[in-house]
Amino acid sequence: GAVVSQHPSRVICKSGTSVKIECRSLDFQATTMFWYRQFPKKSLMLMATSNEGSKATYEQGVEKDKFLINHASLTLSTLTVTSAHPEDSSFYICSARDQGKNTEAFFGQGTRLTVV
Amino acid sequence: LAKTTQPISMDSYEGQEVNITCSHNNIATNDYITWYQQFPSQGPRFIIQGYKTKVTNEVASLFIPADRKSSTLSLPRVSLSDTAVYYCLVGDIAAGNKLTFGGGTRVLVKP
Numbered sequence: 001g002a003v004v005s006q007h008p009s010r011v012i013c014k015s016g017t018s019v020k021i022e023c024r025s026l027d028f029q030a031t032t033m034f035w036y037r038q039f040p041k042k043s044l045m046l047m048a049t050s051n052e053g054s055k056a057t058y059e060q061g062v063e064k065d066k067f068l069i070n071h072a073s074l075t076l077s078t079l080t081v082t083s084a085h086p087e088d089s090s091f092y093i094c095s096a097r098d099q100g101k102n103t104e105a106f107f108g109q110g111t112r113l114t115v116v
Numbered sequence: 117l118a119k120t121t122q123p124i125s126m127d128s129y130e131g132q133e134v135n136i137t138c139s140h141n142n143i144a145t146n147d148y149i150t151w152y153q154q155f156p157s158q159g160p161r162f163i164i165q166g167y168k169t170k171v172t173n174e175v176a177s178l179f180i181p182a183d184r185k186s187s188t189l190s191l192p193r194v195s196l197s198d199t200a201v202y203y204c205l206v207g208d209i210a211a212g213n214k215l216t217f218g219g220g221t222r223v224l225v226k227p
Contacts, residue, residue, distance in 0.1 A: 034215065036217075043217045043218065043219050044160070045222055046215070046216055049214055091218060093160075095215065097209075102208065104150055105215055107160045108159050109159050
């Protein structure tokens with residue numbers, strides 16, 4: 001079945017540094033991918049919609065300069081958390097649908113970010 | 117996007133059937149109903165999707181009444197490994213349409 005892969009699965013970084021998270025669709029193409037953030041015991045919160053070849057669409061309250069999204073190919077979207085701070089520590093998850101089919105969305109395994 | 121309402125939590129025992137009902141009163145004509153399962157520190161995993169009546173696969177059944185304002189996920193004979201959070205999502209399944217998560221239902225299966 002369709003697979004979405006994230007890398008890394010967990011990362012620890014120092015305050016003020018930037019971290020890049022990759023999301024790949026392994027066996028299908030996706031013109032659109034989605035990035036979510038999840039805090040402990042909370043639901044997934046949609047951060048932004050990543051659009052291949054164009055700018056991402058951010059949800060209200062999400063800083064686009066803080067969370068840089070690049071969707072340079074039909075199988076790869078990246079989320080960069082810039083100048084990370086401890087409050088950015090969270091579980092980040094990406095999602096994508098096969099653009100050739102109207103089916104369920106597939107989710108990556110998530111990336112646990114800890115900023116110290 | 118149709119808003120969904122689910123119970124916050126449910127307890128069950130191994131071998132029992134678990135039924136989780138989701139309310140989505142303002143579901144639109146093009147919307148499908150999709151259920152996901154999430155274990156701690158993992159991404160959500162697709163369980164089942166339907167538009168109307170009943171859908172069944174190897175892990176669950178989904179019951180949708182004629183008015184489509186609610187749906188019920190049925191997990192037959194649960195085991196301890198079914199302890200997870202279950203999310204009901206409603207929306208157009210076209211590839212570019214975003215999915216918005218509600219609160220989910222935390223299911224605890226006891227021995």
